[in-house]
Amino acid sequence: xxxxxxxxxxxxxxxxxxxxxxxxxxxxxxxxxxxxxxxxxxxxxxxxxxxxxxxxxxxxxxxxxxxxxxxxxxxxxxxxxxxxxxxxxxxxxxxxxxxxxxxxxxxxxxxxxxxxxxxxxxxxxxxxxxxxxxxxxxxxxxxxxxxxxxxxxxxxxxxxxxxxxxxxxxxxxxxxxxxxxxxxxxxxxxxxxxxxxxxxxxxxxxxxxxxxxxxxxxxxxxxxxxxxxxxxxxxxxxxxxxxxxxxxxxxxxxxxxxxxxxxxxxxxxxxxxxxxxxxxxxx
Ligand code: FE2
Numbered sequence: 001x002x003x004x005x006x007x008x009x010x011x012x013x014x015x016x017x018x019x020x021x022x023x024x025x026x027x028x029x030x031x032x033x034x035x036x037x038x039x040x041x042x043x044x045x046x047x048x049x050x051x052x053x054x055x056x057x058x059x060x061x062x063x064x065x066x067x068x069x070x071x072x073x074x075x076x077x078x079x080x081x082x083x084x085x086x087x088x089x090x091x092x093x094x095x096x097x098x099x100x101x102x103x104x105x106x107x108x109x110x111x112x113x114x115x116x117x118x119x120x121x122x123x124x125x126x127x128x129x130x131x132x133x134x135x136x137x138x139x140x141x142x143x144x145x146x147x148x149x150x151x152x153x154x155x156x157x158x159x160x161x162x163x164x165x166x167x168x169x170x171x172x173x174x175x176x177x178x179x180x181x182x183x184x185x186x187x188x189x190x191x192x193x194x195x196x197x198x199x200x201x202x203x204x205x206x207x208x209x210x211x212x213x214x215x216x217x218x219x220x221x222x223x224x225x226x227x228x229x230x231x232x233x234x235x236x237x238x239x240x241x242x243x244x245x246x247x248x249x250x251x252x253x254x255x256x257x258x259x260x261x262x263x264x265x266x267x268x269x270x271x272x273x274x275x276x277x278x279x280x281x282x283x
């Protein structure tokens with residue numbers, strides 16, 4: 001389903017946009033399911049806020065155990081100085097992570113389809129393993145910034161293999177905090193690596209190359225249903241959302257079973273069975 005031109009674009013630029021790949025009925029189904037999960041979620045954590053500011057998750061059991069569960073995280077700006085939510089609870093959730101693809105029936109059925117498998121195969125992944133899923137809300141007014149980073153920092157394999165599937169559930173615009181990427185930035189070095197040692201996490205510096213400034217970045221404004229596929233070494237970023245509209249997205253992180261997956265990665269398949277994508281006979 002991918003043209004040679006698209007494959008070349010991915011190789012040279014490190015990302016690819018597939019405009020309106022998923023139909024609106026399916027998007028509505030995913031959106032409804034995410035909303036139901038949030039409704040049913042009982043906040044029993046001491047630290048359910050998600051921020052990329054310091055990346056220190058040491059001793060944060062709620063986060064670490066979410067590797068193989070379905071858990072909700074609040075936006076960093078969800079609470080006022082008195083500890084009260086600043087808007088309706090459902091509009092305060094930053095994301096749901098990190099095993100929707102393995103546990104939730106709706107997301108599981110969606111996440112392993114051959115439509116994704118065919119893309120992964122064309123872009124170089126031969127033995128796909130879906131490692132992580134996130135439903136990201138980027139809420140109106142308080143949607144948090146996500147600092148420049150490379151996803152391979154969190155899914156370290158040798159050789160590097162992680163690929164990100166980023167599906168726009170809603171239109172993503174400059175106004176509501178769309179993705180930014182550094183075109184061809186995947187050709188540069190991996191700057192850091194997120195290691196888990198026991199219950200301690202540490203961001204290890206690997207290379208001192210600075211993160212790109214916004215003038216080196218390219219905003220990726222896309223319509224709902226569009227899929228952005230990007231290379232694990234591609235630096236990307238998203239701005240805070242100060243608009244009145246959310247910018248919901250669903251992401252999958254996929255590694256190649258032919259590559260060695262580091263035991264230091266925070267996310268391990270201890271209790272869940274790793275699964276890739278269904279096969280298609282038509283492509
Ligand atoms: Fe990322």
